[in-house]
Amino acid sequence: MEKLLIEGGHYLEGTVQVSGAKNSAVALIPAAILADSTVTIDNLPTISDVGILAELLEEIGGRTEHDGDTLTVHPEDMFAMPLPNGRVKKLRASYYMMGAMLGKFKKAVIGLPGGCNLGPRPIDQHIKGFEALGAKVTNEQGAIYLQADELIGARIYLDVVSVGATINIMLAAVRAKGRTIIENAAKEPEIIDVATLLSSMGANIKGAGTNVIRIDGVDKLDGCRHSIIPDRIEAGTYMILAAAMGKSVLVDNVIPDHVESLIAKLREMGVMIEVGDDQVFIRTQQNLNAVDVKTLVYPGFPTDLQQPFTSLLTSAEGSSMVTDTIYNARFKHIDELRRMGANIKVEGRSALINGGNRLQGAKVRASDLRAGAALVVAGLMANGITEITGVDHIDRGYANLEEKLNGLGAKTWREKLTEAEAEEVENS
Numbered sequence: 400m401e402k403l404l405i406e407g408g409h410y411l412e413g414t415v416q417v418s419g420a421k422n423s424a425v426a427l428i429p430a431a432i433l434a435d436s437t438v439t440i441d442n443l444p445t446i447s448d449v450g451i452l453a454e455l456l457e458e459i460g461g462r463t464e465h466d467g468d469t470l471t472v473h474p475e476d477m478f479a480m481p482l483p484n485g486r487v488k489k490l491r492a493s494y495y496m497m498g499a500m501l502g503k504f505k506k507a508v509i510g511l512p513g514g515c516n517l518g519p520r521p522i523d524q525h526i527k528g529f530e531a532l533g534a535k536v537t538n539e540q541g542a543i544y545l546q547a548d549e550l551i552g553a554r555i556y557l558d559v560v561s562v563g564a565t566i567n568i569m570l571a572a573v574r575a576k577g578r579t580i581i582e583n584a585a586k587e588p589e590i591i592d593v594a595t596l597l598s599s600m601g602a603n604i605k606g607a608g609t610n611v612i613r614i615d616g617v618d619k620l621d622g623c624r625h626s627i628i629p630d631r632i633e634a635g636t637y638m639i640l641a642a643a644m645g646k647s648v649l650v651d652n653v654i655p656d657h658v659e660s661l662i663a664k665l666r667e668m669g670v671m672i673e674v675g676d677d678q679v680f681i682r683t684q685q686n687l688n689a690v691d692v693k694t695l696v697y698p699g700f701p702t703d704l705q706q707p708f709t710s711l712l713t714s715a716e717g718s719s720m721v722t723d724t725i726y727n728a729r730f731k732h733i734d735e736l737r738r739m740g741a742n743i744k745v746e747g748r749s750a751l752i753n754g755g756n757r758l759q760g761a762k763v764r765a766s767d768l769r770a771g772a773a774l775v776v777a778g779l780m781a782n783g784i785t786e787i788t789g790v791d792h793i794d795r796g797y798a799n800l801e802e803k804l805n806g807l808g809a810k811t812w813r814e815k816l817t818e819a820e821a822e823e824v825e826n827s
Contacts, residue, residue: 400821403787405778406810411645413807417634417652418444418798419627423592425492426566428452431472432499434600436622438472445798448490481508483542498570507545524561528568531555552577560585560696573602575616584612587697588657592628599623631657632703636772639707641681642670644779650679660700689717694725706732706773713741715754722749732770735763765789768796788824
């Protein structure tokens with residue numbers, strides 16, 4: 400086990416390249432199951448989730464070849480191998496194996512997924528969609544069992560806007576008989592990315608990116624080559640880092656429309672931003688303004704950027720309020736920021752931040768992926784050295800983090816945990 404150390408106070412300058420979207424990759428890899436021939440996915444981020452999903456495909460008989468940022472999947476010999484335990488429990492996105500295997504084999508056994516603990520995130524809308532398509536779904540000893548004689552298209556209204564449920568129903572429906580209509584669908588760019596891959600395979604999908612998606616099922620899907628969109632959350636994280644400590648930072652390989660809500664809030668804070676076709680140039684100001692933020696479904700402010708943005712607000716003069724309407728348990732980073740001297744109080748779904756105090760380096764722990772990003776932002780701003788444990792969470796979503804930060808002028812490095820530190824982390 401390792402810890403990440405950050406020596407704060409170093410200003411950032413230069414160019415940082417954004418990787419492919421993590422939230423696309425974790426759905427696109429399972430989607431390859433649906434093809435009957437080779438699928439090649441380019442621009443994959445170098446993160447642990449990608450490796451785990453590739454291993455899961457091999458567990459069900461697939462063959463994968465990983466070369467740099469390219470994954471080639473040979474699905475010809477895959478079969479409906481039950482996956483009740485093991486790697487499937489290491490990440491939440493393993494639930495996409497349900498939709499893909501149900502669509503391909505008409506059956507699946509998948510262990511209930513793991514990933515970041517952000518409070519209740521039920522998969523009832525996924526199950527509602529599978530059942531509407533004709534599947535029988537049962538929960539037995541911590542695993543979901545799905546079985547269908549055949550899948551028939553249906554009209555499905557999602558009670559809650561859910562990215563995961565929208566994608567999972569798409570995966571199951573593309574090889575169903577007849578038309579499926581998903582109403583109140585999520586609109587995130589990653590959904591369009593998945594629909595683009597499936598359409599390249601031969602699926603018939605219309606309306607991805609709107610709240611109504613229509614899918615006409617097909618009997619067969621062929622292999623294809625697909626390049627993943629840039630990661631809007633990684634891009635947003637580096638934009639926040641640049642706003643916190645950047646002399647002049649160019650964030651490259653960005654689709655600016657995907658981070659429009661963040662750009663608006665950073666400008667409201669007084670950050671200087673220039674937007675190009677696929678780049679965002681940021682130069683921070685000495686005195687940032689306090690602002691209020693509320694997370695919303697896309698195209699609103701992303702919940703995945705709430706935590707790092709909260710760290711940035713500790714440097715703004717005055718009082719700010721951050722409200723997370725998506726996940727009610729997404730404030731576990733607040734106690735760690737308090738260890739660093741932040742003046743923050745949590746009330747229900749909101750965090751009240753009195754900014755303007757310089758943070759101090761401390762020993763802190765990342766409880767989830769974006770909490771880890773928040774602590775990285777805080778560590779770069781703080782006086783002294785910050786030690787972050789729980790680095791495995793950060794590695795799930797940020798490719799080559801230290802290399803990218805140090806390339807901008809930060810001073811970060813890793814060290815092995817002592818036995819006592821490792822035991823403390825395991826017991827926490």
